[in-house]
Amino acid sequence: MQTPLTLVTGFLGSGKTTLVRRLVAEGSPRRRLGVIVNEFGQIGLDGATLARSGHAPIVELAGGCVCCEAGSDFLLAVEELLDYHPEQILVETSGLAEPGGLVRRIRAAELPLDAIVTVVDAANLAAALAASPVTAWQLRAADLIILNKTDLISTERCKQVSEEVQRINARAALVATIQGHVPADLLFSLQMEGEDPPAYPGHRTQDGFSALTWSNDTPLIRSAFEQTLASLPDRVYRAKGLVHCTDAPWPNEVHHVFGRHSLTSVRPQRHQQPLNRLILIGPDLETLAPHIVANLDRCADTTERASHWRQRHDELLDQ
Numbered sequence: 001m002q003t004p005l006t007l008v009t010g011f012l013g014s015g016k017t018t019l020v021r022r023l024v025a026e027g028s029p030r031r032r033l034g035v036i037v038n039e040f041g042q043i044g045l046d047g048a049t050l051a052r053s054g055h056a057p058i059v060e061l062a063g064g065c066v067c068c069e070a071g072s073d074f075l076l077a078v079e080e081l082l083d084y085h086p087e088q089i090l091v092e093t094s095g096l097a098e099p100g101g102l103v104r105r106i107r108a109a110e111l112p113l114d115a116i117v118t119v120v121d122a123a124n125l126a127a128a129l130a131a132s133p134v135t136a137w138q139l140r141a142a143d144l145i146i147l148n149k150t151d152l153i154s155t156e157r158c159k160q161v162s163e164e165v166q167r168i169n170a171r172a173a174l175v176a177t178i179q180g181h182v183p184a185d186l187l188f189s190l191q192m193e194g195e196d197p198p199a200y201p202g203h204r205t206q207d208g209f210s211a212l213t214w215s216n217d218t219p220l221i222r223s224a225f226e227q228t229l230a231s232l233p234d235r236v237y238r239a240k241g242l243v244h245c246t247d248a249p250w251p252n253e254v255h256h257v258f259g260r261h262s263l264t265s266v267r268p269q270r271h272q273q274p275l276n277r278l279i280l281i282g283p284d285l286e287t288l289a290p291h292i293v294a295n296l297d298r299c300a301d302t303t304e305r306a307s308h309w310r311q312r313h314d315e316l317l318d319q
């Protein structure tokens with residue numbers, strides 16, 4: 001029997017990696033997982049995040065949506081993963097992928113597809129729907145909708161958002177979650193019903209989204225960096241990356257989703273090059289790029305403090 005696939009989709013920052021990370025960390029009863037993770041930006045970050053969470057084999061496809069630019073590499077990624085003999089393959093699409101195009105590829109390759117799972121940021125559904133038609137396509141394609149981040153809204157609001165989601169897709173099962181907490185058994189017992197979602201070729205060019213990559217090799221002043229994140233233009237819907245600040249030796253995983261940001265300290269890695277990197281995603285970021293890059297560059301700490309930090313950082317890693 002061929003290894004079945006489950007697609008995990010959902011708009012930028014909705015919590016797809018959080019869900020997959022949990023499944024990888026907790027493992028799935030009876031199923032050895034393999035993961036394909038697709039990123040819109042040129043630098044893949046989610047693969048490293050997932051690798052820190054467990055032992056499942058992971059293949060990363062960066063630099064475009066798996067339904068279009070990265071599509072030709074998708075089958076190669078499946079083949080690569082099959083060398084590890086997984087019993088279930090999770091495919092995490094980029095936040096801008098439209099599932100119909102990917103389903104078409106999967107069907108053409110005669111791979112078994114179990115179900116499409118769509119993760120929704122319950123606190124930002126309206127913003128995501130306004131940001132791109134992809135949000136509604138992802139919802140309509142779903143067999144299971146995971147209404148995530150319900151900790152950020154009231155019970156009353158959660159009910160309204162559930163109703164809105166059900167107006168878009170009345171067929172899918174709906175589960176409200178915090179941090180993508182869904183039992184693996186529920187997720188892997190799904191079977192696709194109904195017709196395949198339609199494909200929307202060329203959706204990326206119509207959307208006008210772009211990814212801006214920023215990196216540098218000097219540790220940052222935390223307060224300045226946080227201030228810069230807080231004042232990012234509204235059009236930057238999503239930013240993520242890994243940065244080092246001079247107040248601590250550990251790197252920080254950075255997330256920014258529709259104006260809300262967080263920095264979480266993670267395990268250090270030796271000789272990480274570049275020291276800091278951030279990917280920012282939104283429509284037509286080219287015009288904003290010089291301003292954003294200048295503000296981020298200004299967060300670098302002084303040469304003297306940076307050299308102290310490097311010494312402390314290297315000593316710590318040598319211990």
Ligand SMILES: Nc1nc2c(ncn2[C@@H]2O[C@H](COP(=O)(O)OP(=O)(O)OP(=O)(O)O)[C@@H](O)[C@H]2O)c(=O)[nH]1
Pocket residue numbers: 010011012013014015016017018019046094095148149150151152177178179180238240255256257262
């Ligand atoms: N408050 C809250 N934050 C959450 C929840 N789930 C995820 N997050 C946070 O939301 C941010 C984005 O989560 P990810 O899992 O990286 O989202 P994603 O959909 O994989 O993002 P992209 O791959 O960039 O589209 C991170 O800071 C998560 O910690 C939740 O239930 N509640």
